[in-house]
Amino acid sequence: MKKVGKIFLYLILAIIILVFGAATYVSIFLPNVGKAENITIEKTAARVERGRYLATSVMVCVDCHSQRDWTKYAGPLTPGTEGKGGERFDQHYGFPGVFYSKNITPEGLSNWTDGEIFRTITTGVDKNGKPLFPIMPYHYYGQLDKEDIYAIIAYIRTLKPVVNPVPAAKPDFPFNIIENTIPTKASMQTRPPESDSLAYGKYITTAAACVECHTKDNKGQIISGLEFSGGREFLMPAGVIRSSNITPHEDGLKNWTAEKFVKRFKLYQDSAFVSPVLGKKDFNTLMPWMMYSKMEEKDLRAIFTYLKSLKPIANKVEKFSPIN
Ligand code: HEC
Numbered sequence: 001m002k003k004v005g006k007i008f009l010y011l012i013l014a015i016i017i018l019v020f021g022a023a024t025y026v027s028i029f030l031p032n033v034g035k036a037e038n039i040t041i042e043k044t045a046a047r048v049e050r051g052r053y054l055a056t057s058v059m060v061c062v063d064c065h066s067q068r069d070w071t072k073y074a075g076p077l078t079p080g081t082e083g084k085g086g087e088r089f090d091q092h093y094g095f096p097g098v099f100y101s102k103n104i105t106p107e108g109l110s111n112w113t114d115g116e117i118f119r120t121i122t123t124g125v126d127k128n129g130k131p132l133f134p135i136m137p138y139h140y141y142g143q144l145d146k147e148d149i150y151a152i153i154a155y156i157r158t159l160k161p162v163v164n165p166v167p168a169a170k171p172d173f174p175f176n177i178i179e180n181t182i183p184t185k186a187s188m189q190t191r192p193p194e195s196d197s198l199a200y201g202k203y204i205t206t207a208a209a210c211v212e213c214h215t216k217d218n219k220g221q222i223i224s225g226l227e228f229s230g231g232r233e234f235l236m237p238a239g240v241i242r243s244s245n246i247t248p249h250e251d252g253l254k255n256w257t258a259e260k261f262v263k264r265f266k267l268y269q270d271s272a273f274v275s276p277v278l279g280k281k282d283f284n285t286l287m288p289w290m291m292y293s294k295m296e297e298k299d300l301r302a303i304f305t306y307l308k309s310l311k312p313i314a315n316k317v318e319k320f321s322p323i324n
């Protein structure tokens, strides 16, 4: 009996040493995404224009990094706040800590090099190599064409500088340790030609990270095998909303034509469109409709082609459960 007790004690001790060892390793040696490249991106007019398009209508950096007016449908952004940051993501919405989108106007990034910004967008560490919370879909950005990221950097360098100091993130324990394992090295690719609409559609869908919102999650990680089948839940002031099934199943886009798809996105394209003010109990959506409405039709069509090629997955989604 005594012997068994001793073995048990040693076992516990070994486990404690292992856990501490692993935690120390993870905290000291990770994330390991390499050094920021020494690059200077030439801010040509073409790059700035391409960057503006990606940052405001496809990858929607401004979705999270600007002030949004959630009293209105789809939370249109408050003009003049592009890139100023400060949106709060906390435990109330199921996040493991308190995180804020950062100020990415030239005011916020004044002492960052182009290489540091490139590394941040594509790997998920900040200027000092500290991990960033993956609500910013950097794993997807790390699979894009270098040139598109250069364009984004050229564009955000032209934003109006806004003074808006943003508090530091406070991840909860043990997520503050786990977070170190999330950033990974980028694996950039070449943007496929538009004539290859399937590959090009996949590229644009990756850039927009549609799958992150359109897949059920387990503690923030999307569940493998259920990609694009919808049902991810988001808590909104009026109730719980769920993303749609966008696989080609009859619960999803099976009966949609490309025309219907494009039309749905283009509903708010007209610059005269004013997003309606909502009542406290009205359905509102996180789907960034206002920003996507400016997406080029050819890109929307390519996304549709790609979505139609996916495996159909059954999942009937109820969009909204109001809080009574
Ligand atoms: C879904 C929301 C979301 C999207 C979309 C998003 N970001 Fe972020 N971003 C964040 C959050 C939140 C943080 C801070 C995370 C943290 O502190 O752990 C962040 C951090 C950053 C940082 C680090 C700044 C600093 O001071 O540390 C940069 C740079 C950045 N984002 C640029 C971009 C760009 C460029 C895009 C578009 C290509 C983008 N983000 C898209 C939410 C987002």
Ligand code: HEC
Residues within 6 Å of the ligand: 205, 208, 209, 210, 211, 213, 214, 234, 241, 242, 243, 244, 246, 264, 285, 286, 287, 288, 292, 303, 319
């Ligand atoms: C920030 C989360 C988020 C992102 C990013 C997002 N969606 Fe959505 N989407 C939603 C939610 C939530 C709904 C359900 C509410 C609604 O219809 O507005 C939705 C609804 C939709 C619908 C409507 C389907 C219907 O039945 O009316 C389509 C189509 C769609 N999304 C496609 C996309 C595509 C394509 C992308 C990427 C370009 C994308 N979404 C990115 C959250 C998101």
